[in-house]
Amino acid sequence: MKKEIEFTINGERRKLIVKPNELLLNVIREDLGLTGTKYGCGTGECGACTVLVDGEPVVSCLTLAVAADKKTITTIEGIGTSENPYPLQLAFVETGAVQCGFCTPGMILSAKALLDKNPNPTENEIKQAIAGNLCRCTGYVKIIEAIKLAAERMRGRKR
Amino acid sequence: MRKFKVVGKSVPKVDALALAQGKPLFTDDIELRGMLHAKILWSPHAHARIKNIDTSKAEALPGVHAVLCYKNVPRVIHTTAGQGWPEPSPYDIVMFDNKVRYVGDRVAAVAAETEEIAERALELIKVEYEPLPAVFDPERAMDKGAPVIHDEPDCKYIIPVFYDPKHNHCAHIDLEVGDFEQGIKEADFVVECKFKTHHEQHCSLEPHTCICYFDPAGRLIIRTSNQVPFHVRRIVAQCLQVPERMIRVIKPRIGGGFGGKQEVLIEEVCAMLAMLTKRPVRLAYTREEEFVSARVRHPMVMWAKTGVKKDGTITAIQLKVLSNAGAYGAHAMTVMNNTCAKALPLFRCKNIKWVADAVYTNLLPGGAYRGYGVTQAAFPMGVMMDEMAEAIGMDPVDFWKLNTIKEGETSPIFKALSETGRGVEMIVESCSLPECIDKGAEVFGWREKRERYKKQSKGPIKHGIGMCCLVQGGTVPLIDMASAYAKMNDDGSFNLLIGATDLGTGADTVLSQIFAETLDIPVEDVIVYPSDTDLTPFDKGAYASGTTYLSGMAVLRTAEKIREQILGVAADILGEPKEGLRIENKGVVSGKSGKRVEFSQIIKRALYGKDQFQIGATASEFSRLPPQSFAAHFAEVAVDTETGQVKVLSYVAAVDCGTAVNPKLAEGQAEGAILNGISYALTEEFIFDDRGRVLNPSFTDYKIFSAPDIPKITTILVPSYEPTGPYGAKTVGEVNINGPLPAISNAIYNAVGIRLYETPFTPERVLNALKEKRKSKIKQR
Numbered sequence: 001m002k003k004e005i006e007f008t009i010n011g012e013r014r015k016l017i018v019k020p021n022e023l024l025l026n027v028i029r030e031d032l033g034l035t036g037t038k039y040g041c042g043t044g045e046c047g048a049c050t051v052l053v054d055g056e057p058v059v060s061c062l063t064l065a066v067a068a069d070k071k072t073i074t075t076i077e078g079i080g081t082s083e084n085p086y087p088l089q090l091a092f093v094e095t096g097a098v099q100c101g102f103c104t105p106g107m108i109l110s111a112k113a114l115l116d117k118n119p120n121p122t123e124n125e126i127k128q129a130i131a132g133n134l135c136r137c138t139g140y141v142k143i144i145e146a147i148k149l150a151a152e153r154m155r156g157r158k159r
Numbered sequence: 160m161r162k163f164k165v166v167g168k169s170v171p172k173v174d175a176l177a178l179a180q181g182k183p184l185f186t187d188d189i190e191l192r193g194m195l196h197a198k199i200l201w202s203p204h205a206h207a208r209i210k211n212i213d214t215s216k217a218e219a220l221p222g223v224h225a226v227l228c229y230k231n232v233p234r235v236i237h238t239t240a241g242q243g244w245p246e247p248s249p250y251d252i253v254m255f256d257n258k259v260r261y262v263g264d265r266v267a268a269v270a271a272e273t274e275e276i277a278e279r280a281l282e283l284i285k286v287e288y289e290p291l292p293a294v295f296d297p298e299r300a301m302d303k304g305a306p307v308i309h310d311e312p313d314c315k316y317i318i319p320v321f322y323d324p325k326h327n328h329c330a331h332i333d334l335e336v337g338d339f340e341q342g343i344k345e346a347d348f349v350v351e352c353k354f355k356t357h358h359e360q361h362c363s364l365e366p367h368t369c370i371c372y373f374d375p376a377g378r379l380i381i382r383t384s385n386q387v388p389f390h391v392r393r394i395v396a397q398c399l400q401v402p403e404r405m406i407r408v409i410k411p412r413i414g415g416g417f418g419g420k421q422e423v424l425i426e427e428v429c430a431m432l433a434m435l436t437k438r439p440v441r442l443a444y445t446r447e448e449e450f451v452s453a454r455v456r457h458p459m460v461m462w463a464k465t466g467v468k469k470d471g472t473i474t475a476i477q478l479k480v481l482s483n484a485g486a487y488g489a490h491a492m493t494v495m496n497n498t499c500a501k502a503l504p505l506f507r508c509k510n511i512k513w514v515a516d517a518v519y520t521n522l523l524p525g526g527a528y529r530g531y532g533v534t535q536a537a538f539p540m541g542v543m544m545d546e547m548a549e550a551i552g553m554d555p556v557d558f559w560k561l562n563t564i565k566e567g568e569t570s571p572i573f574k575a576l577s578e579t580g581r582g583v584e585m586i587v588e589s590c591s592l593p594e595c596i597d598k599g600a601e602v603f604g605w606r607e608k609r610e611r612y613k614k615q616s617k618g619p620i621k622h623g624i625g626m627c628c629l630v631q632g633g634t635v636p637l638i639d640m641a642s643a644y645a646k647m648n649d650d651g652s653f654n655l656l657i658g659a660t661d662l663g664t665g666a667d668t669v670l671s672q673i674f675a676e677t678l679d680i681p682v683e684d685v686i687v688y689p690s691d692t693d694l695t696p697f698d699k700g701a702y703a704s705g706t707t708y709l710s711g712m713a714v715l716r717t718a719e720k721i722r723e724q725i726l727g728v729a730a731d732i733l734g735e736p737k738e739g740l741r742i743e744n745k746g747v748v749s750g751k752s753g754k755r756v757e758f759s760q761i762i763k764r765a766l767y768g769k770d771q772f773q774i775g776a777t778a779s780e781f782s783r784l785p786p787q788s789f790a791a792h793f794a795e796v797a798v799d800t801e802t803g804q805v806k807v808l809s810y811v812a813a814v815d816c817g818t819a820v821n822p823k824l825a826e827g828q829a830e831g832a833i834l835n836g837i838s839y840a841l842t843e844e845f846i847f848d849d850r851g852r853v854l855n856p857s858f859t860d861y862k863i864f865s866a867p868d869i870p871k872i873t874t875i876l877v878p879s880y881e882p883t884g885p886y887g888a889k890t891v892g893e894v895n896i897n898g899p900l901p902a903i904s905n906a907i908y909n910a911v912g913i914r915l916y917e918t919p920f921t922p923e924r925v926l927n928a929l930k931e932k933r934k935s936k937i938k939q940r
Contacts, residue, residue, distance in 0.1 A: 033190070035181070035185075035188035036180070036181015036182070036183075038185075038365070040446065042445055042446060043857055043858070045858035046364060046858055048364055076180065077180070077181055085176060085180060089176065090176075090179075092179045093171050093175040093179055096823035096824055098172060098178050099663045099665065099831065100363070100365070100413060100414045100415040101174070101175070101412065102185065102414030102415060102663075103364050105181040108179060126866070127869070128867055131865050131866055133865070134362075134863060135364070136364055136831070136835065136863065137831045138830060139831045139832075139835075139869065139872055140864075140866045141826075141869070141872055142823070142826075143866070
């Protein structure tokens with residue numbers, strides 16, 4: 001028995017027919033072709049599949065697609081544009097926070113959720129916000145630096 | 160030191176923005192029409208003979224297109240180790256065997272319309288196993304009567320080295336320089352200890368992933384997340400028994416490797432399924448499969464014995480190594496060799512004895528892992544140095560400084576042994592280690608903290624500091640080769656095609672910088688295209704800390720050849736001799752007349768004007784004298800004597816990687832390696848049951864550090880200038896992963912007076928050692 005769901009993803013309204021047990025990750029990657037969202041573990045432990053659902057970071061590999069019905073989803077493709085990257089994306093590039101880049105989309109989305117609520121986070125708050133996003137390349141040092149830099153810039157812009 | 164325009168600048172990583180935007184760059188980010196999904200059936204037994212497999216029901220399942228097992232796949236004995244030919248690893252594995260040698264060994268494979276169907280098909284495969292006794296303890300593996308893991312008659316090395324599979328003896332080498340026993344006699348103090356290191360998984364965030372398909376000409380395309388595309392082509396051709404010209408390997412962006420992808424782990428199965436089905440096939444590991452059936456860092460048992468004089472002279476070093484190769488011997492000998500070849504040249508000592516064995520057991524096969532044996536050896540050696548310093552009452556900082564190799568010096572080890580066997584005689588051409596020690600100690604506050612922690616607070620938390628020094632030679636001498644090709648375009652930009660394999664390290668960027676520096680152009684004018692066996696020239700791949708140094712030299716030589724061509728055309732245009740011309744800021748300038756001609760004019764002349772030709776060149780470099788990268792590491796820990804919990808509070812690494820071509824990327828390499836090392840030292844641990852099964856194959860139960868766990872990490876780059884490297888550069892990928900085990904162990908000793916000789920330093924192990932210490936004190940009374 002398939003189910004019809006409807007959600008807004010990256011500003012676009014989409015209607016989809018999905019299996020009731022289909023994971024949001026698979027719908028995003030395979031049905032919608034948004035491959036910036038990654039499979040890293042399938043058990044919600046690594047955060048590579050992080051997307052924002054109604055502004056909250058969720059691990060899409062543990063979220064059923066039907067649970068996203070009527071919700072608003074943001075994936076990495078939905079923030080910034082090619083010409084005008086999101087401040088977090090630029091800060092990640094400038095600080096050297098991107099190594100292999102596999103964790104980066106999820107990491108940036110977790111950071112975005114933080115900064116949307118708390119534009120001036122402490123280092124501890126940053127660490128807690130990305131606690132669910134594993135990175136094996138960077139040691140997190142430059143990722144934390146990037147989030148701080150982006151926060152500063154985004155505050156500046158708002159002012 | 161020379162001034163550079165592009166080298167030494169932290170230009171943004173060339174692929175970083177696309178990655179941060181989530182562009183489809185990885186192996187799994189494409190979807191091919193009609194693509195099938197492959198799944199593999201794993202052995203539930205640590206050691207068993209397969210009496211029969213019945214795949215008929217699986218084959219009959221609608222949606223299943225192929226089932227592979229030992230019955231329908233040719234038996235080609237090979238090694239999965241992604242090394243140069245002839246591989247210094249035993250040929251001891253076939254695609255599918257009628258025997259399994261560890262829980263997680265490959266039994267059969269299915270290709271089906273969907274992953275779900277493939278998984279259902281696996282359940283329908285009936286396997287009749289005859290379980291055999293298994294051996295897990297490397298110290299028991301060579302016992303009389305131990306089960307023989309490789310009893311197949313065709314296992315062998317293809318190079319002349321010791322191999323005795325009938326006794327599970329996968330590799331043996333020993334050597335002695337000077338006279339170890341004499342050195343012991345000359346010593347005032349002799350220290351002797353047994354050490355053990357544990358299994359470690361690479362935990363690349365991107366699991367092993369491969370997609371195979373055929374191009375219209377019927378050639379097999381292998382798109383794979385692999386560090387060694389050229390070795391993949393060679394080994395898959397071998398396994399499939401097809402000519403190499405039928406295969407093209409493409410490496411997209413890789414989501415981390417760390418050595419785990421220096422292995423042909425899935426490509427040959429995926430390719431075989433594609434050949435049989437004539438359809439594109441995708442094979443990707445799950446995270447659990449990464450833990451139970453990929454590769455690990457070789458665990459080792461090591462016995463160290465050293466002698467030291469009261470004045471601080473080390474008179475003798477002996478290191479005996481027993482490496483647990485697991486079920487297959489990929490990288491077993493070379494990793495074992497590095498516990499000497501790449502680890503011991505650090506020490507100024509005339510009398511060194513080293514005895515090493517690698518044995519088969521029925522556990523996960525070892526493989527390449529960042530540090531590659533040096534990580535293992537750095538632990539005993541780093542702790543022994545601390546013990547010797549204590550024995551003679553010298554501060555560790557002074558003791559390390561006194562006893563580590565300096566610029567212009569040599570080590571007898573260089574000549575005696577390399578990773579693969581015979582070494583090369585050489586001197587250390589560049590070394591800023593003494594400065595690394597000084598600067599690191601200063602930034603860390605070594606002397607002050609050493610004083611401060613002499614008095615511990617009354618509470619349960621005790622503080623301590625520890626240090627160590629490290630070396631890691633880059634490349635395998637006389638074996639490794641890298642090459643590049645570049646051509647000039649109409650607008651004066653360049654395509655740079657490199658065999659080198661960027662696995663997230665930033666190699667594409669660093670190599671573009673070297674190219675840009677040589678031709679005095681901005682990095683934006685370099686269009687880099689890496690690792691495609693059809694389009695780019697050969698490179699050994701990303702391993703042995705070789706890319707910046709060796710691939711860098713190949714790129715430099717390529718650019719130099721192109722520079723000559725550019726100057727030749729410019730000379731013709733300007734009507735001046737080539738010798739008086741120089742390249743400057745995308746143009747050529749005459750020193751004599753001051754006339755200038757732009758690159759864009761030069762290339763237009765070459766392509767369209769007169770005596771037309773393509774400005775372009777290819778060049779290679781092979782490793783002659785492997786450069787040595789150094790580091791001094793300092794760790795500060797807090798030990799909770801009630802819970803046994805060890806927390807690293809701060810960590811300082813002073814690193815000599817020669818010229819840092821891109822300082823930010825070099826720092827990133829250090830920081831990532833350090834945190835991986837700390838996480839390995841404290842929390843990462845495989846738990847096996849008594850039947851050899853991994854009980855914790857997930858990130859929940861195999862704990863790698865996340866952001867809240869990290870200490871304050873400070874990296875200081877202390878440049879030296881390596882004359883054999885590109886613009887003085889050496890390598891930085893591996894050396895820093897070797898520090899945390901010894902530095903933290905020494906810091907724990909400094910805090911609570913217990914020596915931990917076995918890793919990881921878990922609360923349980925710390926508490927037990929504290930209990931033992933209390934007991935022994937009671938006994939002494």
